Amino acid sequence: MSETTIAIVGSGPIGSAYARVLLESLPDARVVMFEAGPQITERPGESVRNIADPDEKARARERSQGPQSGAFRDALGIPATAVVEGMFTARQGTHLFDFGGEGSAHASSFPAAAGATNVGGQGSHWTCAIPRPAFSEKLDFIDDDEWEDLVSTAEDLLHKQSAAFSDSPVGAAIRTLLDREFGAELPEGYGVSTLPVAGDPQPDGTMRWAGADTVLGPLIEPGTGTAARFELRDLHLVRRIAHDGTHVRGLVVEDLRTREESFVEADAVVVAADAFRSPQLLWASGIRPAPLGRYLTEHHVVISTVALDGERMSALVSDDELEAELARRATNPADPVAAVNRIPFSEPGHPYSAQIMYAENPPFPLDASHPAFENRWGYVNMGFGVRKFPRVEDGVTFSDDELDYRGLPNFTIDYSLDADEEREIAEATERLRRAGDALGTFIAEPRLLPFGSSLHFMGTMRAGTDAETSVADPYSRVWGFDNLVVGGNALIPTANTMNPTLTSVAIAVRGARHLAQELGARG
Template structure:
């Protein structure tokens, strides 16, 4: 007997924060809707979709990360930038790299493009940064963007006070402000980083994952079901309308078809276009305008503060300087994330042990010069570890990209010197793909002119009832962390489906009334 339903109102492919946002909004605004969510990876946390940082036991956390690392060999994990300098291709814990097709001769490629496969997607492993986009990062043609961003903040549980007790946080921001704030508007000055994190009553820091986005309203919805270890291999269509999905149960290797009135593909910026391609749904812009955020890192030892003792606790995320934000502006096209060194997802010190509270890591993310030829396409003659068409990444940095990155290298040294004493004389540029912020491959557009995959409500052009979600939908060149924006776009898409379901229900009820009267 299959564990899958034969038919649902909405099928969601992917359990990351955007897929979870669709399930949450539909559960709130369209009660009675039947929703099936399919995730290729296993459940690695309790509740399903929770952030692995919330797993207190280090060994259990490591097991959850390993289980998220996809099919095949696990590979080497990032220890510090020295690995990258030595040419080692290494993924962060909880993620896995493309086996091949990540770079071609004469191109820059994305040597460390990475994914995760687990319930909760990358939101089980992320840093939780949720800044709002500014300036040209914003989607000008999308109405009500600020209201959508506020709703995304609600779903993700975004706060700005989680690290208010950090002893060095205010000092770091004060020093950065002196170097940065002059001439900036209030919203672009140095400030606390908005984070998808909150404090429990006992003081413990809890990081948001898809579990927070789903919320109790979704988990208590009798019409919602989550199926892990389930590979969706095809979106099914009839004419110009979606009719369901084909899914392979990775536990039994059996294939099933599930009918659906609406399908939301919320895999990630590489695997969402992969599924559309495998389904024969191939808009002109599919996979194109791929963009990563080049990442420059640096480290500085705080000056003039009493460093904490070497025996100070460092379990999990250190809380000495918190996480601070230097916002993107169009004149200064990079976004700064400044955090305690042992909080950084990529450790920056290579030599002596870090004295807790003494060293701050700086990272600048650069906005990409968007090009249609930067893309992921797919090889029908080759397969990835799941048997799907293998991704092939074509990616080049432009002269403008190199200029922005050089400006960022100069700026990050200046910021490091403002904070304290730099550990090195030069910053380091991480290998392309390190940001994990890939965007553009199923981009949104105001009209179906061949430069976008979906419209402002995230419905794929020319395929009624098929929606896409995730960072790939973002059409602008961003430097800030994209999750808040992609969840905001998912809210708009989910509301569009809810309205259509409501309209269909009213029409069906009117039809039934007429039949009874006759």
């Protein structure tokens, strides 16, 4: 090989952040990115929420659902009925790991665990909320100045908007009502506010939501210098990392169109294939440090839906303002979220992350006889994120005897709560009740979603300073290897209540800068 080649496994926001930073830092390098799923949008990695045509959007989501999509689902004999209460594919565009057919993972204690298999990964289906971690959620091995630089770079890569929908009068009224209820209990700077999101506001007031395409940026603009050095191969499943125990030589890759296997030589490998499938690939490749798959966390989610109270809302929003807001939203009926508010995590008083989404319609059909049917003021969907403390007992284990539907070592997830975690869930439910009472009338009672529903899986390849309790060093290199780097939410070692992608992109920026330095020094 004359030039430096970096192979990346997974095309979600994290693999894309690596590709972008590496190619912009190393003028002679090339990046080859392998993605097991298909390209589902014309622009690689774009959010499916930007697709206006409902049929096209549904098709893109279906094609992302790996073993739970169309013909593949039928071939595996998976029933086309609910697997977990109220859910078939967990969320549209994703597929359950424990899907119940041949080669399904075993996750009865974490039943809603799911992934997406498509160019852009889950980043083609995400809600785009990108809050910063705070207090004990932050990583203690990165100092504040460097963190500020990393997280701002990550916000730029994701096109952060802190002001999305902030001009919505209904959104502002919701904040006022919540502030009256909670404001006095919250520390300065951590009060009721708008939720930062990733995307670009359009002149008509709608959003173009960010996906991996946003992170890749110039790499997918034909004619740019970096685009010439970037190659994305969809429907290519990475089966094994070839290595000698300390140094990686390349990847064994199967082209899923032809079923042919080939070896791709690489100077460095980045694995960003989600919090279950990345450790699975390491395990399949004989890279099995003791903490691999351990310390699994998510944030538990307590949700409910409330019909906004007309009397309280009309005291804060005029009829004209409401009509103007409804007219604006009518321009984009395919994307019904209209304002996104939050109460962020703070310690010690509010160790929860609350998201309050205003929408014109409830997320489920209401009977015409329901008092809140066609509520003129609309509805809010509320979710309180509750933390899970990392424990070595919670995690994923891999089998040497049983293969999954892709022919990789099958996995089993074991997960349980302790008394402190149960208590925080109960307290969050109580606060959700207060928030709902402050805003209107419950049309869906608060309930805890099945474990795994957050889709924010962390800890299974945690980064840290101690090889006994972490898989990766502070620069995301797998301990003991000089050119194997891992990325994704799996690296987050703390107990988090917030949406983790921004943090994972920031960690990836650090890992990519360090890898670029090392590869540059090696010439």
